[in-house]
Amino acid sequence: MLDTVVQNMGLLCCRQKRGNQATTEENDKAAEIERRIEQETKAEKHIQKLLLLGAGESGKSTIFKQIKLLFQTGFDERELQSYTSVIHANVYQTIKILHDGAKELALSEAGSSKYELSVDNKEIGDKLSEIGGRLDYPRLTEELVQDILKLWRDPAIQETYARGNELQVPDCADYFMENLQRLSEENYIPTKEDVLHARVRTTGVVEIQFSPVGENKKSGEVYRLYDVGGQRNERRKWIHLFDGVTAVIFCAAISEYDQTLFEDENKNRIMETKELFEWVLKQKCFEKTSFMLFLNKFDIFEKKVAKVPLNVCEWFKDYQPVSTGKQEVEHAYEFVKKKFEELYYQNVTCDHQDRVFKIYRTTALDQKLVKKTFKLVDETLRRRNLFEAGLL
Amino acid sequence: MPMYTGGQVLDLETAVKDGILGGGGGGGVICDDVTTPNLGKLDLKKMIEQLDSIEVPSVFICPISLEPMQDPVTLCTGQTYERSNILKWLSLGHFTCPTTMQELWDDSLTPNSTLNHLIHTWFSQKYLAMKKRSQDVQGRSLELLEVLKTVKGQTRVNTLKELRKMVTTHESARKTVAENGGVSFVSSLLGPFTSHSVGSEAIAILVNLQLNSDSITNLLQPTKISLMVDVLNEGSLETKIDCVKLMGILFAASDIVPSLSLLVGVLRLVKDKRHPHGILAGLRLLKIISTQESLGNSIISIGGVPQLVEMLPHFNSESLELCLYVLKVLSSIPHGALALKNCSNLIPNLVKLLMKTSENCTKFALSILLEVCKLSPEESAATAVNAGLAAKLLLVIQSGCNPELKQLSSELLKLCSQNCRASIFISKCKLTRTLQ
Numbered sequence: 001m002l003d004t005v006v007q008n009m010g011l012l013c014c015r016q017k018r019g020n021q022a023t024t025e026e027n028d029k030a031a032e033i034e035r036r037i038e039q040e041t042k043a044e045k046h047i048q049k050l051l052l053l054g055a056g057e058s059g060k061s062t063i064f065k066q067i068k069l070l071f072q073t074g075f076d077e078r079e080l081q082s083y084t085s086v087i088h089a090n091v092y093q094t095i096k097i098l099h100d101g102a103k104e105l106a107l108s109e110a111g112s113s114k115y116e117l118s119v120d121n122k123e124i125g126d127k128l129s130e131i132g133g134r135l136d137y138p139r140l141t142e143e144l145v146q147d148i149l150k151l152w153r154d155p156a157i158q159e160t161y162a163r164g165n166e167l168q169v170p171d172c173a174d175y176f177m178e179n180l181q182r183l184s185e186e187n188y189i190p191t192k193e194d195v196l197h198a199r200v201r202t203t204g205v206v207e208i209q210f211s212p213v214g215e216n217k218k219s220g221e222v223y224r225l226y227d228v229g230g231q232r233n234e235r236r237k238w239i240h241l242f243d244g245v246t247a248v249i250f251c252a253a254i255s256e257y258d259q260t261l262f263e264d265e266n267k268n269r270i271m272e273t274k275e276l277f278e279w280v281l282k283q284k285c286f287e288k289t290s291f292m293l294f295l296n297k298f299d300i301f302e303k304k305v306a307k308v309p310l311n312v313c314e315w316f317k318d319y320q321p322v323s324t325g326k327q328e329v330e331h332a333y334e335f336v337k338k339k340f341e342e343l344y345y346q347n348v349t350c351d352h353q354d355r356v357f358k359i360y361r362t363t364a365l366d367q368k369l370v371k372k373t374f375k376l377v378d379e380t381l382r383r384r385n386l387f388e389a390g391l392l
Numbered sequence: 393m394p395m396y397t398g399g400q401v402l403d404l405e406t407a408v409k410d411g412i413l414g415g416g417g418g419g420g421v422i423c424d425d426v427t428t429p430n431l432g433k434l435d436l437k438k439m440i441e442q443l444d445s446i447e448v449p450s451v452f453i454c455p456i457s458l459e460p461m462q463d464p465v466t467l468c469t470g471q472t473y474e475r476s477n478i479l480k481w482l483s484l485g486h487f488t489c490p491t492t493m494q495e496l497w498d499d500s501l502t503p504n505s506t507l508n509h510l511i512h513t514w515f516s517q518k519y520l521a522m523k524k525r526s527q528d529v530q531g532r533s534l535e536l537l538e539v540l541k542t543v544k545g546q547t548r549v550n551t552l553k554e555l556r557k558m559v560t561t562h563e564s565a566r567k568t569v570a571e572n573g574g575v576s577f578v579s580s581l582l583g584p585f586t587s588h589s590v591g592s593e594a595i596a597i598l599v600n601l602q603l604n605s606d607s608i609t610n611l612l613q614p615t616k617i618s619l620m621v622d623v624l625n626e627g628s629l630e631t632k633i634d635c636v637k638l639m640g641i642l643f644a645a646s647d648i649v650p651s652l653s654l655l656v657g658v659l660r661l662v663k664d665k666r667h668p669h670g671i672l673a674g675l676r677l678l679k680i681i682s683t684q685e686s687l688g689n690s691i692i693s694i695g696g697v698p699q700l701v702e703m704l705p706h707f708n709s710e711s712l713e714l715c716l717y718v719l720k721v722l723s724s725i726p727h728g729a730l731a732l733k734n735c736s737n738l739i740p741n742l743v744k745l746l747m748k749t750s751e752n753c754t755k756f757a758l759s760i761l762l763e764v765c766k767l768s769p770e771e772s773a774a775t776a777v778n779a780g781l782a783a784k785l786l787l788v789i790q791s792g793c794n795p796e797l798k799q800l801s802s803e804l805l806k807l808c809s810q811n812c813r814a815s816i817f818i819s820k821c822k823l824t825r826t827l828q
Contacts, residue, residue: 345652379588
């Protein structure tokens with residue numbers, strides 16, 4: 001009997017030994033994984049997180065595209081081609097909005113015939129409106145282009161366009177209408193310019209990682225840029241991105257002071273931006289985050305200021321013009337900048353005293369300008385890092 | 393010709409050439425007065441004047457006046473003095489040698505031509521070297537300015553750095569730069585896309601140059617001022633001080649409204665206890681812009697008032713006076729007085745300062761106290777009296793200071809006595825006899 005016991009014990013021992021071998025392998029694997037995780041976490045620490053925030057249509061995605069063009073390989077032919085359908089969609093959407101808008105205005109101003117389409121264009125108008133309402137858009141043919149142009153040139157449509165701020169006419173309207181012939185060509189491949197103008201409502205989150213190459217060709221800074229949707233229903237997704245952010249690039253389209261929201265036609269866009277900015281400033285997670293405010297769409301602002309006074313926006317109601325022309329544009333811009341500055345400091349407490357806050361004038365469509373602006377942002381962030389490391 | 397100087401034999405040329413008389417860098421030029429025509433014409437007096445900061449060898453100094461000798465004469469005792477000085481000594485009736493105290497057996501004054509020649513030579517050498525250095529500086533500054541017009545990037549930054557060093561050390565460089573359109577060129581480098589490195593160097597250069605009204609107007613453009621504010625907020629201490637100084641010059645000449653970011657930046661400088669120079673520079677700027685009407689509200693909106701009040705005990709006397717001036721201006725606007733009143737340590741801090749430093753400080757402190765007490769007489773008066781105000785006020789009234797201060801003190805005293813229970817007041821005064 002002892003024999004059996006000894007034998008069994010032997011077997012038992014053997015089994016245990018095999019068991020130990022197995023756990024050692026597992027341990028090795030686990031250790032490897034641990035090491036990998038540690039390495040990646042370390043690498044992650046060097047990556048600076050940049051967040052593009054702002055209301056809808058403030059220019060975030062355009063900045064995102066610009067960064068892609070400047071610091072990554074840009075758009076390859078396939079990507080460029082993928083924008084064709086978007087651009088065509090923009091064209092249909094625009095003309096539909098204008099046509100329907102003209103009808104609305106004609107009804108509300110029953111007395112005048114300003115918004116009455118000419119007889120020949122009425123049929124075209126209805127046809128295009130119907131196309132624009134579909135889910136799938138047809139290819140832009142020569143015939144359609146002619147129709148669209150006829151409608152675009154109709155005085156009623158032009159009058160409607162002049163009141164575009166009351167409708168949701170996208171900013172790219174002008175650009176695409178002017179280039180319509182080219183857009184409809186057989187072998188049309190969108191240019192960089194076209195892609196930058198293309199309008200798609202971002203939904204969800206998009207990110208790119210890049211390293212800005214300085215003049216010395218050595219940088220070391222790695223940035224990860226996140227782009228988000230700006231409309232109200234998209235904002236609840238923002239909060240997931242708020243941790244460990246190096247800098248928030250807040251885009252505010254200053255040209256929208258006479259426009260209302262896409263998602264709420266009773267809310268002035270600038271007022272929405274104002275409230276959104278305040279909300280973002282108060283977030284606890286941004287206590288140490290640098291804030292770069294991009295006052296965007298300056299090109300449109302420039303032209304608008306001469307025609308539409310700033311005071312139509314409640315926030316700017318105390319604006320007093322002092323001169324005309326270029327000087328007035330500068331004066332108006334400084335006024336808006338000051339308003340945002342005041343807003344920032346109203347929402348700052350002692351904890352935020354050391355936070356970096358800078359305002360930049362931008363036109364997201366201008367690549368040179370965006371490059372120069374980003375160079376400054378990069379310099380500021382690098383200096384900030386040195387300062388925080390105690391080296392400055 | 394051999395000469396005895398402290399036991400060493402030397403000849404003229406060696407003495408000057410090898411710099412035995414001190415001063416090192418003679419530039420290797422051996423000046424023979426006769427052959428170098430220009431030097432003969434050089435007025436020794438003028439040279440001495442222009443080289444007044446240089447260390448002159450002791451053997452050239454007259455023992456009476458301790459100035460370099462221009463006409464050295466030797467007495468019979470062998471001691472050498474400046475002619476006019478020894479004559480004056482002798483005319484006062486003394487018949488002794490001032491240094492050896494020996495009685496003079498001979499009243500003759502022998503011109504010491506050797507020493508004269510040496511002095512002339514030495515000064516000429518130094519003078520020429522200085523002139524050459526100055527020309528070098530001027531030439532180099534001009535060169536740098538030209539280079540700046542063509543380069544970019546890191547080269548531009550380095551060139552600016554060098555120019556800045558020249559401009560801060562040499563008057564001649566400053567003149568050269570200013571006379572060759574340097575001001576407008578460097579100003580043109582400041583814009584919305586200027587990097588920090590370029591901006592900080594440019595500002596450091598401009599702050600050393602004379603700015604006429606056109607340059608000032610040019611620099612007051614909003615984009616340039618914005619850049620200066622950014623550089624102020626991100627720069628090192630020296631850069632901050634330069635920015636603040638430059639903006640002081642600019643704002644003094646205009647009524648431009650300072651932005652909130654600027655005020656925040658200046659306040660940050662003023663609160664930095666480690667650097668009193670920064671504090672002083674920041675306060676100087678605050679004083680200059682305190683004449684601005686809207687400044688008061690701006691400072692209050694960024695919470696500047698409590699920060700300034702808190703710093704009061706940490707300031708040196710010059711800074712204190714500036715800060716009190718600014719607070720006084722703030723106290724004269726309603727929001728300002730309110731903001732001041734809300735600072736719990738305002739009254740105790742101010743009371744402590746009365747009669748401590750300068751009259752101006754006391755004057756400003758009294759004005760502030762008056763405004764604050766007027767706002768909420770009972771409450772403030774009580775706090776003030778508790779902090780020992782009454783005794784201080786009596787001190788002011790009894791002292792020999794400006795009647796304006798006495799006026800302020802009596803007003804305050806009246807206010808306090810009206811709002812405090814008599815017994816408490818009297819007990820806090822500790823000078824019952826005077827009151828009665």
